[in-house]
Amino acid sequence: MNVLKILFWFSLITILYSYVGYGIITTFLVMVKRAFRKKRHLSQPTPFEPAVSLVVSAFNEEDFIERKMQNTLKLDYPKSNLEIIFITDGSTDQTPSIVRQQDGVILLHQQERRGKMAAMSRAMQFVTSDYVIFSDANTLLNESCVREMVKHYRDPKVGGVAGEKKIITTADAQAAGVGEGLYWKYESFLKKMDSALYSVVGAAGELFSIRTKLFENAGENLIIEDFVLSLKICMRGYVIRYEPRAYAIETSSASMKEEEKRKIRISAGAFQAMVILKNLFNIFKYPLLSFLFISHRILRWTLCPLGLVILLISNALILFQEKSFFYGVFFVFQILSYFVGLIGWVLANRNIRIKALYLPYYFIFMNASVFFGFFRFIRKKQTVVWEKAARERMM
Template identity: 30%
Template sequence: MLTLQVGFWLCVGLILYSYLIYPMMLAVAVRLQNPQTSAPETCEIPVESWPRISLIIAAYCEENVILQRLHNALMLDYPADRIEILIGVDGDLDATGEIVASIPDDRIRLLQFPVRRGKASVLNDCFAAATGEILLFSDANTFWDKDAAKQLVRHFTKNSVGGVCGRLILTDADGGTNCDGLYWRYENQLKEWEGQLGALLGANGAIYGIRKNLYQPIPPQTIIDDFLIGMRIHQQGSRFLYEPNAIAREETAPTISDEFKRRSRIGAGGFQSLAWLSSLLLPHYGLVSWAFWSHKVLRWICPAAMLVALVSNWFLAVTPPYQALLLLQSGFYLAALCGAMSILPGPLGKLSRVLWMFVNMNAALASGFWKWLSQSQSATWKRTDRSETETESKPEFVASVK
């Protein structure tokens, strides 16, 4: 009985720490930080001082959006003679390469790879071909605000900064409006706080930049390249920051199923990355180690903690305290089920969708763990067609939780 009690409270404490206590501790740490670590407020850098940059976009079957993406990249407010746009096309499977090659602009460089190998290999080859001292990374279905490149690059005036990640705003495919959900805003706030402490955990593949001399070729089997590339900045002793004013916009995944697959892939990639990033868990890395344990590793094992908490509570429900706790847990999952079906109105409906988001997200992490364990998650990526009309609703944890 004692073992069950210890297991129950340990799991409950782990979940509460990762999702509630850690964010509060992080907020306090930011308030106590030295003000001199904050970044410059403006982009007032002389024209001749902006470094040469290479914007790298890995593309796979993106013929429907690549022309718009190139137009968006060419409109960036950055000295035209100091920017190149590298489009690495993974496999000659559609007209993506032909469209890129047809654009009469010297800033655009096409790297057409005839055989599909995966995003990691494309990024490695683009890195080798890049001529910029700063590498910026983005996706083919992502669109940057005009000043986004400058907002990222301005931080590299500090030699201690090795990388900078921007802010991704999710938009509704129907109206193009900001549909950031509660959880997305929560995660962005954590990124901002961690970035202010120089402990940002990986990058968002939609918008980030690093110094070229800090890029280390990643293994071809890498599942989540942006996380690995960003965390390696810390391994090399440089700071990795978050810049909320460097904004990229991207449509949400069209269905709950698509979002579940995306999170499952991220989960598999997270477990995979531990073999390469385990050194960052050592106390030697200070705040980075603390954030890595609290925001990533403990979250990755939350699905197991939720299961153990429920099962152990079931066996402990022979005494009144644990009977009440079992009822509370049962009510939690029942409310989450109501959120999945969107059957509750008003504030209760919003709360139930938050609970459903939490359960769904952890189910995806559990799926990702199994895919990693069984080695069934491929490193190659499958494009999500965000333009098609689906019968399923938008992901509740992005579109509906507002």
């Protein structure tokens, strides 16, 4: 087998493993684990209602902040045990004023905007409970989310709990909405398997919780602070549980242009996170955690986007060297896939909605964003005070 074929098959296997095989393998391992281990029940005869602090980060959310506060105040949890903190640092609109008028909510505000990690760290100085839940201001939480999350803390090994992120898409949703919605459905499945096997590898900032004593300011220049914070907790010997019955509802990006800003920022943050969490590549020190981290995250951030390019080029060069039915058919398949993605891009820009074409377009777009994110990372152009992506209005 020559070098071109080695590159072709390595790229193909890596891509298939990352997007399909990993989910199959973890599902199988979870089934084996459950077959040989008795199911543990977290429920107890007496209610578990410890004091909890809910920290909501908000920046220029005047159009939505009132709804977020009302949603928060309606959470099904004893009011005496739920401390609600809204931090609005840097907001230049009416967000702080609106929060200030609401009883039962603690407002933290300063004019300087230093990023979300800095805001979280400042808010933690005012937290008085043993458990804290973080949530974004542009999301709505289900009423039972606090109860569903804190029940996991009966287990002393649990350092944090990741809630589910649900993307609302409408019948006339654009490519950004359809693609992001499908992505998070699959991502939620993988998180469920990761948690059942060992631990979630990275929580989403829309809704996640930790033990207060485990909070660590890993650097105010962090781009994906929730991801790094949760994995640093895992590196200290704790696990992050996934709780799908605690969820945050969020609308999709308003357009692919807005989704592009979000994806490139996250991609830049991913490379930053790899540097900060470099010890997680030591599979001898963190056997299972490293396996999950590399398989679920690193391959998607590195080898898969590069593999798509190598797969196409090596496939074409192989056909120049020899006639092969398989390589010929696969090359046609690749060309058609990119062509369908191109059509999806054209239709999305013209606001023509054919959802079947949005998936290949979003997949290509998602992987292309990794390259842009990498260049932004090495040029140090991504800051923690980015312009947030506009999202669809929530009904």
